[in-house]
Amino acid sequence: MPEIKYPQGIEKWLLVITAISCAMLELIDTTIVNVALREISGNIGATTTEIAWVVTSYGIANVIIIPLSSMLSNLFGRKIYFTSSVIIFTFASLMCGLSDSLWVLVFWRFIQGIGGGGLLSTAQSIILGAFPPKEQATGQAIFGLGVILGPTFGPVMGGFITDNFSWHWIFFVNVPIGAIAAILASRYVTDLPGVQKLKKIDWWGIIFLVIGIGSLQFILEEGSSEDWFESAEIVFFFTTAVLGIVAFIVRELSIDYPAVNLRLYKSFNLAMGNIMNFVIGMVINGSVFIFPLFTQVALGWTATKQGAFMIPGAIATSVGMIVVSRFLNKGYNPKNIMIIGLLMNSCFLFMLSFSGPDSNETHFFWPFILRGFGTALMMMPILGLAVAGLHGKDLAQATGLSNMLRQMGGAVGIAIINIYLNRSTADIRGNLIGNVSNYNDATSERLGAFTQMFSQAGYSSDQATQAAYSMLDGIVTKQQMLVSYNQGFGMLGFAVLFCIPIILLIRYNKKDKIQVVNEH
Incomplete structure (x- = not known):
């Protein structure tokens, strides 16, 4: 050679x-x-x-x-x-x-x-x-x-x-x-x-991939707005997705010239690395999706303010990438590095789950620095594991599969969060509304104060009463969103911890560093 x-x-x-x-x-x-x-x-x-x-x-x-x-x-x-x-x-x-x-x-x-x-x-x-x-x-x-800076900026x-x-x-x-x-x-x-x-x-492989993966992506993108399986359209595309993906897998494993070489998954670490890639897509995209909604809907941030806030976390990830690359080059166990990064991301999500109506940039700054550094610790070793030992066209195939799974993981993460938020918001509002009543002293006192405030501002008696009820409804809505998002952050925090067994299954030889033997 x-x-x-x-x-x-x-x-x-x-x-x-x-x-x-x-x-x-x-x-x-x-x-x-x-x-x-x-x-x-x-x-x-x-x-x-x-x-x-x-x-x-x-x-x-x-x-x-x-x-x-x-x-x-x-x-x-x-x-x-x-x-x-x-x-x-x-x-x-x-x-x-x-x-x-x-x-x-x-x-x-x-x-x-x-x-x-x-x-x-x-x-x-x-x-x-x-x-x-x-x-x-x-x-x-x-x-x-x-991968980190693109979606952030x-x-x-x-x-x-x-x-x-x-x-x-x-x-x-x-x-x-x-x-x-x-x-x-x-x-x-x-x-x-x-x-x-x-x-x-492999024309049939390409056709089956387009039908299967395209339909699945459509379901994940449009399912929330179409009320999922209540929609005949979603049921149709779910059926075509299942049939297309099954046909694609059977086709690719039965011919000598597959469009996508699924036989690469005989490598255990490649399979584990891609599972982790899928999870990273869910965690990163899920948290990046839910946080802007949380700050803009529950805390009243503008889109520009929210976007600018994400930059320090991205810088922390950049620093983390440099640090982790040195650790990996020195032969540190990548499994330990991934677990530390995973725990840091879990802590970040749990910290966000205690947000309140008065939370601001100061409350979120250090949690996002923690997330940024933790994401680097998770991502770096996984990028290596997903393509370790491959070269030439096998390396190109593996990178395609790992990137597809990360993209799909992001879509799945956003879909799951959407389902959770929609359902939990309705339940939480029902529980909160049950405590808002004219027979409740706190409610009567708050309505009276609001009515008086609007009356002094020149509103008529009926207008002041209506405005007071609207203001109270706004407070309840903000509280329901706050509780719902906090629970969503907590759910993501627990979900991340379930990745630890996957990491422990990865095979690692202390004599070897994570390397990719390849041709350019």
């Missing part, structure tokens, strides 16, 4: 910067649109239900193309495929910004998701392939930073752009960055040596 030559000097870092920039672009666009949906819907005349398709179409395209990235890379060559993905993503971004109707925007968001999905997994294999085995923790840290950028310019610029900002990235990719990204281009294409 010929000696593997790794990129050196400026060429190496231009390659890494190109890859991580493209990965961050893709991840930023999974969240940047969310904060601008209200303005977009008003501008193009879409309903709240219809505008959700701007997010859903991107997510469906993303989760379909990510596991196929390795096959497409082998089919066209990694240089052509990655460069083409950048160009497709950039052009689709331009067209999204120029869109003047809902379904035109949805179409180009789907195309953008196809290009973006090709960027994420290929970028990870490019970054890992740029570092020799003894420096793999550095490569994992760099990719891990992109997306809402901040979205809020700033929407407040100061227009929603169109959420997409236009990708164009110059994408153009530069395409030029750099065509110059520095190389094909994988020794990988033969595909002679046969």
